[in-house]
Amino acid sequence: xxxxxxxxxxxxxxxxxxxxxxxxxxxxxxxxxxxxxxxxxxxxxxxxxxxxxxxxxxxxxxxxxxxxxxxxxxxxxxxxxxxxxxxxxxxxxxxxxxxxxxxxxxxxxxxxxxxxxxxxxxxxxxxxxxxxxxxxxxxxxxxxxxxxxxxxxxxxxxxxxxxxxxxxxxxxxxxxxxxxxxxxxxxxxxxxxxxxxxxxxxxxxxxxxxxxxxxxxxxxxxxxxxxxxxxxxxxxxxxxxxxxxxxxxxxxxxxxxxxxxxxxxxxxxxxxxxxxxxxxxxxxxxxxxxxxxxxxxxxxxxxxxxxxxxxxxxxxxxxxxxxxxxxxxxxxxxxxxxxxxx
Amino acid sequence: xxxxxxxxxxxxxxxxxxxxxxxxxxxxxxxxxxxxxxxxxxxxxxxxxxxxxxxxxxxxxxxxxxxxxxxxxxxxxxxxxxxxxxxxxxxxxxxxxxxxxxxxxxxxxxxxxxxxxxxxxxxxxxxxxxxxxxxxxxxxxxxxxxxxxxxxxxxxxxxxxxxxxxxxxxxxxxxxxxxxxxxxxxxxxxxxxxxxxxxxxxxxxxxxxxxxxxxxxxxxxxxxxxxxxxxxxxxxxxxxxxxxxxxxxxxxxxxxxxxxxxxxxxxxxxxxxxxxxxxxxxxxxxxxxxxxxxxxxxxxxxxxxxxxxxxx
Ligand SMILES: Nc1ncnc2c1ncn2[C@@H]1O[C@H](COP(=O)(O)OP(=O)(O)OP(=O)(O)O)[C@@H](O)[C@H]1O
Ligand code: SF4
Ligand SMILES: [Mg+2]
Numbered sequence: 001x002x003x004x005x006x007x008x009x010x011x012x013x014x015x016x017x018x019x020x021x022x023x024x025x026x027x028x029x030x031x032x033x034x035x036x037x038x039x040x041x042x043x044x045x046x047x048x049x050x051x052x053x054x055x056x057x058x059x060x061x062x063x064x065x066x067x068x069x070x071x072x073x074x075x076x077x078x079x080x081x082x083x084x085x086x087x088x089x090x091x092x093x094x095x096x097x098x099x100x101x102x103x104x105x106x107x108x109x110x111x112x113x114x115x116x117x118x119x120x121x122x123x124x125x126x127x128x129x130x131x132x133x134x135x136x137x138x139x140x141x142x143x144x145x146x147x148x149x150x151x152x153x154x155x156x157x158x159x160x161x162x163x164x165x166x167x168x169x170x171x172x173x174x175x176x177x178x179x180x181x182x183x184x185x186x187x188x189x190x191x192x193x194x195x196x197x198x199x200x201x202x203x204x205x206x207x208x209x210x211x212x213x214x215x216x217x218x219x220x221x222x223x224x225x226x227x228x229x230x231x232x233x234x235x236x237x238x239x240x241x242x243x244x245x246x247x248x249x250x251x252x253x254x255x256x257x258x259x260x261x262x263x264x265x266x267x268x269x270x271x272x273x274x275x276x277x278x279x280x281x282x283x284x285x286x287x288x289x290x291x292x293x294x295x296x297x298x299x300x301x302x303x304x305x306x307x308x309x310x311x312x313x314x315x316x317x318x319x320x321x322x323x324x325x326x327x328x329x330x331x332x333x334x335x336x337x338x339x340x341x342x
Numbered sequence: 343x344x345x346x347x348x349x350x351x352x353x354x355x356x357x358x359x360x361x362x363x364x365x366x367x368x369x370x371x372x373x374x375x376x377x378x379x380x381x382x383x384x385x386x387x388x389x390x391x392x393x394x395x396x397x398x399x400x401x402x403x404x405x406x407x408x409x410x411x412x413x414x415x416x417x418x419x420x421x422x423x424x425x426x427x428x429x430x431x432x433x434x435x436x437x438x439x440x441x442x443x444x445x446x447x448x449x450x451x452x453x454x455x456x457x458x459x460x461x462x463x464x465x466x467x468x469x470x471x472x473x474x475x476x477x478x479x480x481x482x483x484x485x486x487x488x489x490x491x492x493x494x495x496x497x498x499x500x501x502x503x504x505x506x507x508x509x510x511x512x513x514x515x516x517x518x519x520x521x522x523x524x525x526x527x528x529x530x531x532x533x534x535x536x537x538x539x540x541x542x543x544x545x546x547x548x549x550x551x552x553x554x555x556x557x558x559x560x561x562x563x564x565x566x567x568x569x570x571x572x573x574x575x576x577x578x579x580x581x582x583x584x585x586x587x588x589x590x591x592x593x594x595x596x597x598x599x600x601x602x603x604x605x606x607x608x609x610x611x612x613x614x615x616x617x618x619x620x621x622x623x624x625x626x627x628x629x630x631x632x633x634x635x636x637x638x639x640x641x642x643x644x645x646x647x648x649x650x651x652x653x654x
Contacts, residue, residue: 087561
């Protein structure tokens with residue numbers, strides 16, 4: 001398997017007058033060609049900022065202050081604006097979390113799709129044809145007329161589909177989907193996930209899928225990283241994550257899932273609140289909420305450690321969760337997972 | 343409903359408003375205490391001359407008939423004769439309105455030229471040194487009296503540098519434009535200051551929107567991001583403000599016209615009020631009312647084109 005994207009020790013901080021919010025604090029992961037990589041974690045754990053960093057779209061006062069983001073071996077962080085533009089939309093596309101605010105309210109959908117072809121030398125007619133094709137692909141009925149409409153005439157699900165169509169317009173190698181379904185109801189959620197899966201197969205792209213929803217992870221992802229307080233606390237293939245989660249946080253997440261196939265429940269919040277990213281506790285960021293915490297957890301921060309060469313965990317006490325066997329069976333079987341050694 | 347129907351509907355809606363305004367203006371003159379004929383002729387007029395004037399003004403007829411004549415006059419653009427100038431009012435207005443209109447256009451042009459780049463970059467580089475300077479500049483422009491700014495400009499460009507005339511109205515088109523530059527600039531400073539604040543704040547808000555980042559994520563050029571997404575959307579809230587300022591400017595600025603000795607309608611209004619030139623006052627009030635109505639209509643129409651969310 002070829003590496004497509006390699007994020008190494010990424011640090012994205014919001015530097016404000018009297019505090020620094022470490023939204024992403026040393027995140028590393030690799031996405032291989034044609035795989036779906038999941039990023040899960042509670043609200044505020046830094047998932048969206050990780051995505052935005054990849055395309056150089058972090059909002060001020062946020063900034064990538066450290067690390068590398070290698071896309072096909074080129075560091076995106078060091079790229080000039082022009083180089084970055086060649087990556088954006090052409091190699092890597094993104095679907096934002098909020099369909100309601102991610103499309104320009106005063107431009108016709110058509111114009112917003114056409115923009116994705118800005119630097120091609122397609123004629124208007126070709127652009128039109130391709131746009132209609134794309135809108136059809138994502139399941140927007142009568143695209144010829146819908147395309148002449150504005151976003152306020154679109155429902156949330158339709159906007160999300162339009163956004164996907166735009167993101168796919170230039171046939172990217174990597175699609176970043178930041179909670180593409182959180183804003184939508186369950187049936188539409190399902191349709192969109194199936195759509196992404198199908199498009200991934202058809203177009204042979206990789207997907208970085210961000211979600212709150214473990215059921216979605218189970219349905220979609222080959223490998224998963226779990227984020228907590230701007231850090232990855234556990235990373236492995238989907239099957240392993242669900243069957244033998246080893247970080248106390250992941251463990252608690254999976255324990256809280258109902259014991260049935262394809263369950264559509266959201267993560268049950270674990271007792272306690274996520275930490276303040278501007279003022280992380282000393283030691284392991286999870287220790288105030290961790291039932292296995294000991295003295296060392298309060299003073300020293302654990303490193304992300306290889307449990308096997310496809311399973312990394314950030315915890316001082318890797319053995320405490322050993323006895324736990326996951327009861328949740330992911331839809332995807334081991335065969336679909338692409339580990340480092342495959 | 344489509345755009346054209348919308349415009350038609352809005353024009354139809356104006357008709358009753360115009361009707362009410364015409365009644366108000368008609369009553370205005372008649373509501374002033376005292377005999378209009380005497381007011382027109384002054385204290386020392388003889389009974390005979392007053393009677394003759396009453397006859398001439400048609401004051402002996404019923405209000406209905408008078409109003410009918412009044413409306414007929416307006417429609418046929420026969421607005422009476424100015425007492426002070428002894429010329430038909432419509433003729434008087436024609437030259438004055440032209441000056442004020444040109445002044446407004448030049449001043450609007452300057453305002454756009456000044457405010458869009460300054461407002462945009464101040465918003466883009468929010469809290470930078472540039473932003474601070476622009477903000478303080480705008481504040482200063484709002485708080486300085488325009489006659490003072492006018493005098494300063496006049497001294498600098500008219501007296502010291504001798505680039506432009508210090509005042510008055512030229513005969514050729516070029517001369518006229520030249521004599522409108524300083525007053526236009528003076529007038530545009532306040533408008534620009536107001537526009538700059540509005541544009542800056544819109545640009546700050548809009549740049550922060552996800553759709554701008556999403557547009558960027560398509561790999562389009564920064565220029566396209568700026569023009570298609572940020573400026574265009576900032577324009578929507580700015581256009582109302584600009585048109586309001588234009589309505590105000592079309593009313594004629596007495597101060598500017600006085601400082602630069604321009605024979606526009608602002609000065610005419612003041613002169614006619616003091617000179618009790620009722621026919622002119624009446625015509626000007628009607629004109630102002632029309633300007634406000636038209637600008638309002640224009641605002642709505644432009645708005646409906648710029649912002650598709652507006653329901654027709
Ligand atoms: N503009 C900002 N200024 C300061 N801090 C910010 C800003 N935007 C984000 N953050 C911080 O970055 C952290 C990570 O945010 P991020 O949007 O990546 O979370 P997330 O994991 O995507 O959460 P969610 O699931 O709610 O989308 C947040 O906790 C927040 O404190
Ligand atoms: S390091 Fe300690 S506090 Fe952190 S997860 Fe492991 S056991 Fe819990
Ligand atoms: Mg997010």
